[in-house]
Amino acid sequence: MNIGEIISNKRKELGFTQQVLAEKLNISFQSVSKWENNSSYPDILLLPRLAAVLEISIDSLLGYPPRSLTDYDKRYNTENYYWGLIPNTLCYEIMRLKPPAKPFKVLDIGCGEGKDAVFLARNGYNVAAFDVSDKGLEKAKELAAKCNVNVDFFKADLRDYKLDTDYDIIFSSGVFHYLPRRLREGVIDNLKAHTNPNGINIINVFVKKPFIQLPPDLEVSELNADDWKSGEIFTYYHDWLFQKCEETIFKCNSGGTPHKHCMDIIIAEKN
Ligand SMILES: C[S@@+](CC[C@H](N)C(=O)[O-])C[C@H]1O[C@@H](n2cnc3c(N)ncnc32)[C@H](O)[C@@H]1O
Structure with a gap:
């Protein structure tokens, strides 16, 4: 063509x-x-x-x-872990709401280099995790091996991946801004349908605010993402119980230049 x-x-x-x-x-x-x-x-x-x-x-x-090389493959192609190894604070929310008294099934969407998936697996969860970045998955597998835990890491694209099993906890951090608006309802409906009763979805998403500049390490491909509106993610879960819905502005130093992000966070329970 x-x-x-x-x-x-x-x-x-x-x-x-x-x-x-x-x-x-x-x-x-x-x-x-x-x-x-x-x-x-x-x-x-x-x-x-x-x-x-x-x-x-x-x-x-x-x-x-x-x-075949995504922008993240390039970012992850270093000795160090691009996002560090400290688990996302939302992992502690998972542990608070669903303590691993039994091996709850977790899906980490866009797991990057695997720090959160490995942390949850170390704490007794039964974790599957996917990403589009081969390099991220390679490092994630290395991390799991180093920590002596099993995580089912696999390559998939959030935009067209249809879940084939049910989970107690579906988690995603820093990924949903890659989901074009026209796909959001279908993808989120699929996640909701594959969440077990009393299970939770825990998702954060960057939202655009006119007073916050775009991050300096934003890659051209990231411009593909449609902006999420403030509160938009909450609307997809209007029929679930909200354990948390919050908007926060925080400082970030990714890429070495200090900048700020605005983020919406939802923890919704299938009730
Ligand atoms: C900001 S990073 C977050 C990584 C990880 N969740 C963390 O917090 O450490 C975004 C991740 O989303 C992944 N990603 C981007 N688009 C994706 C898609 N369509 N499907 C699956 N993963 C995707 C990238 O490869 C990258 O690893």
């Missing part, structure tokens, strides 16, 4: 008219029309934004096969 066909197909798949796409890019619809007819090409400086709006990589936009 040539670039014009790719733009036209993706635009239609997303339900955008040429006018809508043009408005999102701040250009005229005639420009979009010319690209799609292959009578001109998008300006090279527009490619990151165009790829982000069309929810594809620049490689795919230009008709190249997807690279």
